[in-house]
Amino acid sequence: MSYIAVEALNKAFTVRKKREKGRLLREKSTVQALKDVSFSIEQGELVGYIGPNGAGKSTTVKILSGILTPDGGSVTVGSRVPWKERKEHVRHIGVVFGQRTQLWWDVPILDSFSLLKDIYRVPREAYEKRLEALTEALQLTDLLRTPLRLLSLGQRMRAELCGSLLHGPELLFLDEPTIGLDAVSKLALREFLQKENRENGTTILLTTHDMEDIAALCPRVMVLGHGQKLYDGALTDLLARYDTDRVMTVRLGGDLPPLPPCCQVQRDGENARITYSPEQLPTADLITLLQAAGPLREMTIQGQNVDRLIAAMYREMDL
Amino acid sequence: MKAYFSAFRMRWKMELQYRGAVIGGVLCQIFFGLVLVAVYRALYLGNPQTGMRLSNITTYVWLQQAFFRMLLSSDPELMDKIRTGGIAYELCRPVQLYGFYYARITAQKLMGSLLRAAPMLLFAALLPEGWGISLPASLPALLLAACGVMLGLLCVSAMECISMGFTMRTLDFRGVYALMNLLMATFAGNILPLTLFPDSWQRAITLLPYAQMLDTSIRLYTGAYALSQAPAALLIQAVWIVLLVSLGLALWARNQKKLIVQGG
Amino acid sequence: MDTVKFYLRSMKMQLKCQLQYPASFLLQTLAQLVMEGGEMLAVILIVDRFDHLNQWTAGDLYFFFGIMSVTFYLTECFGRGVTGSFPSMVRSGQLDTLLLRPRGVLTQVICWAIDPRRIACIAVGTAALVMGSRMAAVQWTFLKALALIEAMAMGGILILGLFLIEGIFTIRSVKSVELVNALTYGGRSACEYPIDVYPRPLRVLFTVIAPFALTLQCPAAYILGKPLYGWPDWAAFVTPLSGLVSFSALYLLFQHAMRHYRSTGS
Missing domain, CATH: 3.30.70 (Alpha-Beta Plaits)
Incomplete structure (x- = not known):
C-alpha cells in the first residue's frame, strides 16, 4: 500500500449568507470544497499540488494533517488515519504555512525551538544534533538569539522550516513557502528542500502558485480545480500538452x-x-x-x- | 451642523447592524440588574432603612443599568488610531479636532444608551412593586431628570476626551484608561448606589465629576433631590462640564502643538 | 509529569514576554487592584449600612466574597488562554498551529497564556478571606482547611468549564458572548453573596446549571459553621464535586465541537 492513500475524499462547508432584508433567518448554502478526490503518494516523493485559489488545496492539506475531518472517503498516511489519531499522526509530520507562524513572536527563536523540543518530546541529544545540522543548512546560526519579530521575511521562513523539521518528520507539507521571498532566498530554499528530500528521504507535498518552484522541485504535479483532481503526472507531460x-x-x-x-x-x-x-x-x-x-x-x-x-x-x- | 447630524445617523445604522450583540448586552444587563435588586431587597428586609424607600434603591439600580452604556468608553476607532499612531496625522491638521471628536463621542454614547435603555426600562417597569422601577417623583422631576441626563452625557464625553488626551501622550492607553473607567464604575454609583454610601461621604462624593454623570439625574427622578435643590444640582453639573471641557481643550491643544514641534 | 514540565516552560516564556513592557504591566496591575478594591469597598459599605444580610454577619459576607474572588481570579490568571486567546485563535485560524502538534488542544491553550496582572485581584480576595475568617472567628481544623482547598479547586474547574462555553460558541460561530458572560461574570457577581438571598429561579441557576452554590458556598458555609440550608457536614465535601461533573460535561461538548472546527483562512 502507498505511503499516502487518499480514496474518494469529500468535504463540504456550509456558508451562512448575510441576512437579506425582510427575512428572519439567514440562508445557508453549501460549498463542495473537495469532490471525490483520490491519489496516492509513495515515500520519498516530492509532489507539487497546484490549482487556482479556492480549488481545495488547503482543505486537502488540512485533512491530510489532521486539522479537518472529511465528510466522506478514506485517508491513510503511513497506515494512520490523520483525524482519528491526530496526536500520533502529527508527531510524524511537519507543516509550514507560508502566511502563518508557528513560532512565538516575542522571544528568541532558540527559545521557540527548545519549547518545540518539549512539545514533540524530542530527546536532548537528537535535538541538539538536528538543530546544529538545520541551523547550518538554513544559515540560522547567527540569528538564534534574535526574536522572531525582528527577522526579515526570508529569515523568518527559514526559521519556520527549521522549527517544523526539528522532530525529524517523515512527511512535510509546505504551503506557499516562497511567497514574498527575494530571488536569492528562493533559490537557497529550493536547494535546501531538495537536499532534505534526497538525504533524509522526507516526502514533500508542496502547494504553491509559483510555477518556478514546481518546475525546479517537483517531478510530479497534481492539479486541482473546483474540488476535483484534473491532472496527476509529470510536469513535463502536462506542459507538453499545452506547450x-x-x-x-x-x-x-x-x-x-x-x-x-x-x-x-x-x-x-x-x-x-x-x-x-x-x-x-x-x-x-x-x-x-x-x-x-x-x-x-x-x-x-x-x-x-x-x-x-x-x-x-x-x-x-x-x- | 449637517455633518454632526449625519454622524448621528451613521451611528444609529451601525448600532442596528449589530442588533444581535445589542440584544445580548441588554439581556445580560437585565440579569445583572435582577441580581443586584435581589441583594438589596434581602438587605432591606433584614434591616429596613429610615428615610430611604426600597423602591428608590431598585429604581436607582435599574436606571444605572439602563444607562450603563453611557459610562463605557465608546470610540474603538479613535482608540485604534491612537494605538497605531495614526492620530499623529490628524493632530497635525489645522482643524479643531477636539470639537469633532467630542461631538462624535457624545453621539455614540447617546445612540448606544438610548437603544439599550428603552427595552430595559420597559422590562423594569413591568416588574412588580419593590422589584422594578417606580414612577418619577413628579412630572417636573422627570423633566429635570431628563435635563440632568443630557448634562451628564456632556460631562461623560468631556471626561472621555480627557482620558483620550492623556492616552495620546503616554501611548500606554490600557493602564490609564482602565484606571479612569474603574474609578467611574465605583464613584458613578454603578457598583453600589451612591445613596447607600455612608452619609458623611455622600456630601463629598456627590460633588465629584463622576456623580454628575448619572447619580444627579437619578436623584432628581426619585425625588431624593427635592425640586428646590434641583437648580443647585444642575448648576454643579454645568460647572463640571465647563471645567472638564476646558481642561480637555487645553490638553488636546498642547498635544497638537507638541506634535507639530516634534514633527519637523 | 512531562505535561507539567511543558506547562512550566511555557509559563516561563509567557512571563518573559509580558515583562518586556514593565511600566505597562505595573499600571495594568494597579488598575486591577482598583477594580477589585472597588468591589470589595461595596461589600464593606453595605456591611457598614446594613450590618447583616439575613443570618450572615459581616465576617461571613467578607468570607463569601473572598472565596469567590480568589477562586475566580486564580482561574482567570491561569486559564487566560481559554477565555482570552482561544476565541480569537479560532477566528483567525491560528488554532491550526496547535492542532499540528502532538499534544491535547486544551493543554496547549492553557499553556498559551497567563495573566499575571490578576495577582492584584487575588490579593484583594485573600485579604477579604482572612478578614472574614477573623471576624467570623472561624476555628480552623484540618477538615475545614481541606474543605477550603477542595472548594477552590472545584470552583476553579467549574469556572474553567464555563469559560469553555465561549470557545464552543466561537467554533460553532454563534455570536452570543454577552449571554455567556451572564453565566460566568454574572455568576461571579451574584455568588459573591450567599445564595439564599436570591429568589428561586436564580438559586436554581447557580445550583443546578452553574453550580457555584455547590462548589464554593456550601463548603464556605460549613467552614463558617452555618451549614447552607442546614445540610449535614459531609455535604460540604461531596457537593463541590459537581464542579468536576460540570467541567466534564462541558469538556465533552468542547471535544465534540472541535470536530466541527473549520479552519478559516487559507
Missing part, C-alpha cells in the same frame, strides 16, 4: 520573406519575433525559409512562460 508554440527571435541581414499563415510576426526594430507551432511548421523548415532571404545574424528560440501555460490550462479546463 505547443515556440517564439523565435531573429535578426536578418535582409528583408523578412513571406511566411506561411500559421506564423505570427511581430516587428521590433531590426528584430522580428515569430510565434509558430513546430507541429505545423518544423523549426528546420522555418530556418531554411529565413536563410533563403538573407544571412541569419542572430537567432534564439524560447518556450512559453510557465505561468502563461498554466493560465491557458486553467482556461481550457474552465476553472
Whole structure:
C-alpha cells in the first residue's frame, strides 16, 4: 500500500449568507470544497499540488494533517488515519504555512525551538544534533538569539522550516513557502528542500502558485480545480500538452520573406519575433525559409512562460 | 451642523447592524440588574432603612443599568488610531479636532444608551412593586431628570476626551484608561448606589465629576433631590462640564502643538 | 509529569514576554487592584449600612466574597488562554498551529497564556478571606482547611468549564458572548453573596446549571459553621464535586465541537 492513500475524499462547508432584508433567518448554502478526490503518494516523493485559489488545496492539506475531518472517503498516511489519531499522526509530520507562524513572536527563536523540543518530546541529544545540522543548512546560526519579530521575511521562513523539521518528520507539507521571498532566498530554499528530500528521504507535498518552484522541485504535479483532481503526472507531460508554440527571435541581414499563415510576426526594430507551432511548421523548415532571404545574424528560440501555460490550462479546463 | 447630524445617523445604522450583540448586552444587563435588586431587597428586609424607600434603591439600580452604556468608553476607532499612531496625522491638521471628536463621542454614547435603555426600562417597569422601577417623583422631576441626563452625557464625553488626551501622550492607553473607567464604575454609583454610601461621604462624593454623570439625574427622578435643590444640582453639573471641557481643550491643544514641534 | 514540565516552560516564556513592557504591566496591575478594591469597598459599605444580610454577619459576607474572588481570579490568571486567546485563535485560524502538534488542544491553550496582572485581584480576595475568617472567628481544623482547598479547586474547574462555553460558541460561530458572560461574570457577581438571598429561579441557576452554590458556598458555609440550608457536614465535601461533573460535561461538548472546527483562512 502507498505511503499516502487518499480514496474518494469529500468535504463540504456550509456558508451562512448575510441576512437579506425582510427575512428572519439567514440562508445557508453549501460549498463542495473537495469532490471525490483520490491519489496516492509513495515515500520519498516530492509532489507539487497546484490549482487556482479556492480549488481545495488547503482543505486537502488540512485533512491530510489532521486539522479537518472529511465528510466522506478514506485517508491513510503511513497506515494512520490523520483525524482519528491526530496526536500520533502529527508527531510524524511537519507543516509550514507560508502566511502563518508557528513560532512565538516575542522571544528568541532558540527559545521557540527548545519549547518545540518539549512539545514533540524530542530527546536532548537528537535535538541538539538536528538543530546544529538545520541551523547550518538554513544559515540560522547567527540569528538564534534574535526574536522572531525582528527577522526579515526570508529569515523568518527559514526559521519556520527549521522549527517544523526539528522532530525529524517523515512527511512535510509546505504551503506557499516562497511567497514574498527575494530571488536569492528562493533559490537557497529550493536547494535546501531538495537536499532534505534526497538525504533524509522526507516526502514533500508542496502547494504553491509559483510555477518556478514546481518546475525546479517537483517531478510530479497534481492539479486541482473546483474540488476535483484534473491532472496527476509529470510536469513535463502536462506542459507538453499545452506547450505547443515556440517564439523565435531573429535578426536578418535582409528583408523578412513571406511566411506561411500559421506564423505570427511581430516587428521590433531590426528584430522580428515569430510565434509558430513546430507541429505545423518544423523549426528546420522555418530556418531554411529565413536563410533563403538573407544571412541569419542572430537567432534564439524560447518556450512559453510557465505561468502563461498554466493560465491557458486553467482556461481550457474552465476553472 | 449637517455633518454632526449625519454622524448621528451613521451611528444609529451601525448600532442596528449589530442588533444581535445589542440584544445580548441588554439581556445580560437585565440579569445583572435582577441580581443586584435581589441583594438589596434581602438587605432591606433584614434591616429596613429610615428615610430611604426600597423602591428608590431598585429604581436607582435599574436606571444605572439602563444607562450603563453611557459610562463605557465608546470610540474603538479613535482608540485604534491612537494605538497605531495614526492620530499623529490628524493632530497635525489645522482643524479643531477636539470639537469633532467630542461631538462624535457624545453621539455614540447617546445612540448606544438610548437603544439599550428603552427595552430595559420597559422590562423594569413591568416588574412588580419593590422589584422594578417606580414612577418619577413628579412630572417636573422627570423633566429635570431628563435635563440632568443630557448634562451628564456632556460631562461623560468631556471626561472621555480627557482620558483620550492623556492616552495620546503616554501611548500606554490600557493602564490609564482602565484606571479612569474603574474609578467611574465605583464613584458613578454603578457598583453600589451612591445613596447607600455612608452619609458623611455622600456630601463629598456627590460633588465629584463622576456623580454628575448619572447619580444627579437619578436623584432628581426619585425625588431624593427635592425640586428646590434641583437648580443647585444642575448648576454643579454645568460647572463640571465647563471645567472638564476646558481642561480637555487645553490638553488636546498642547498635544497638537507638541506634535507639530516634534514633527519637523 | 512531562505535561507539567511543558506547562512550566511555557509559563516561563509567557512571563518573559509580558515583562518586556514593565511600566505597562505595573499600571495594568494597579488598575486591577482598583477594580477589585472597588468591589470589595461595596461589600464593606453595605456591611457598614446594613450590618447583616439575613443570618450572615459581616465576617461571613467578607468570607463569601473572598472565596469567590480568589477562586475566580486564580482561574482567570491561569486559564487566560481559554477565555482570552482561544476565541480569537479560532477566528483567525491560528488554532491550526496547535492542532499540528502532538499534544491535547486544551493543554496547549492553557499553556498559551497567563495573566499575571490578576495577582492584584487575588490579593484583594485573600485579604477579604482572612478578614472574614477573623471576624467570623472561624476555628480552623484540618477538615475545614481541606474543605477550603477542595472548594477552590472545584470552583476553579467549574469556572474553567464555563469559560469553555465561549470557545464552543466561537467554533460553532454563534455570536452570543454577552449571554455567556451572564453565566460566568454574572455568576461571579451574584455568588459573591450567599445564595439564599436570591429568589428561586436564580438559586436554581447557580445550583443546578452553574453550580457555584455547590462548589464554593456550601463548603464556605460549613467552614463558617452555618451549614447552607442546614445540610449535614459531609455535604460540604461531596457537593463541590459537581464542579468536576460540570467541567466534564462541558469538556465533552468542547471535544465534540472541535470536530466541527473549520479552519478559516487559507
